[in-house]
Amino acid sequence: MDAGDLQRAIWRIAHEIAERNHGLQGVVLIGLQTGGVPLAHKLAESLRQIEDIAVPVGSLDVALYRDDIGLRPVLPEAVTEIPVDLDGAVVVLVDDVLFTGRTIRAALNALADYGRPRVVQLAVMVDRGHRELPIRPDFVGKNLPTRRDEVVDVTEEGVDLGEMHR
């Protein structure tokens, strides 16, 4: 995927979000730190062009909710910012890569501490497989089959698949 493909995928996902929710009433985008946050802002920009509505964008750091604390070093990356009350909202979680699903599990627990959304949906740029939990994305940029030891990197320039550097 190059930068153009990335932008086209964002444009398509934005359309799908608006279509699925019959507009953008109550929709809040929440990017996961760190890779999901710029994507959430890009999606919001596309949604503004499509529906002429500015949807609120938040960011969520799940470090304090991870299930591998103690198994590997875990530190918060940035401060969580939830701009609106989530009670009754339609929350679209946004992340760059969906892998084991453990980050999303942590994000769902974190969200519950801020309120009770009416519905939570998941948008990811890349689904690379290898799920360890029963979690499935609602909106996907690209399904990318990978080996477990490969690294998927989503940047402004596109999506790269590389070897793990040890």
Place this chain on the structure above:
Amino acid sequence: MKHLLGVEDLERSDLEELLRITDSMVEVSQRAMPRVPALRGRTVVSVFFEDSTRTRLSFEAAAKRLSADTMSFSVGTSSVKKGESVRDTVETIEAMGVDAMVVRHRSAGVPDQIARWTSCSVINAGDGWHQHPTQALLDSYTIRAHLGGLDGRRIAIVGDVKHSRVARSDVQAFTLLGASVTLVAPPTLLPPSLEGWPVEVSHDLDAVLADQDVVYLLRMQRERMTEALVPSLREYTACFGLTIQRAARLAPHALVMHPGPMNRGVEIAAEVTDLPNAVIAEQVRNGVAVRMAVLFRLLAGTELGGAGAAAPVPEVNAEPGEDHG
């Protein structure tokens, strides 16, 4: 980072990382339900050989907000009264299965010694005149929150520096973060030698007051009177107390800080504590968040802190020396 024993063991990057984690902990503390599951299943025990209700409560609140289990040990109700050694006490507590010990002792160096005896993380919550690192962190965090950072800032620490672990820790943290520190006190309340202290010294509060970004007042302990280090509390207040007249000469943005508990009317006038730039209550509030950051950094920031860590190397000659009466 396995233990937090003193600011002297830290690099600038360690301090900045802890302050950054504190930002996240402040966010948690501001929620309607200030609790996260981060340290579920971990046990934090406060081991206070010297009473300090404020510090102990602050650490316990921090541990609870991270969902850790807490236990509390205080000398008044323990076998220390029956003559048990520090080492036996610590080993007994450790055998109950703890991941972190928060230690307060009247003698310098006891937390360091305990860290050598145990495999759990040790946090120094104040040892003698030596160190009180979480106080230095919460003070640095409070200044950073108001002034954007400590680089190039001028901070005056006023009062009984000689007997103050807060002053020692603060000087190290503030200067490490780029501030310049002036100690303001009568010669009798300064350490006999300030060699190696990266500070300026003044005996005249009025001369330095207007130039400061922060005026940090230390608690004036009444027993210093009986030791004849100052002629009288009234004279101390006249020369070194932050009166309302002196506070009026501070720069408009300058902060007034105090580690508590305050002697209102001695080192700080009661009216001064009500001024908008007196951030003393905020220091207490930030204390909980800073201690959450420290606990999380020590127990989650490294692989298998506590229970899974390597066995301790036993040491002989263990009883710590008393460094003051």
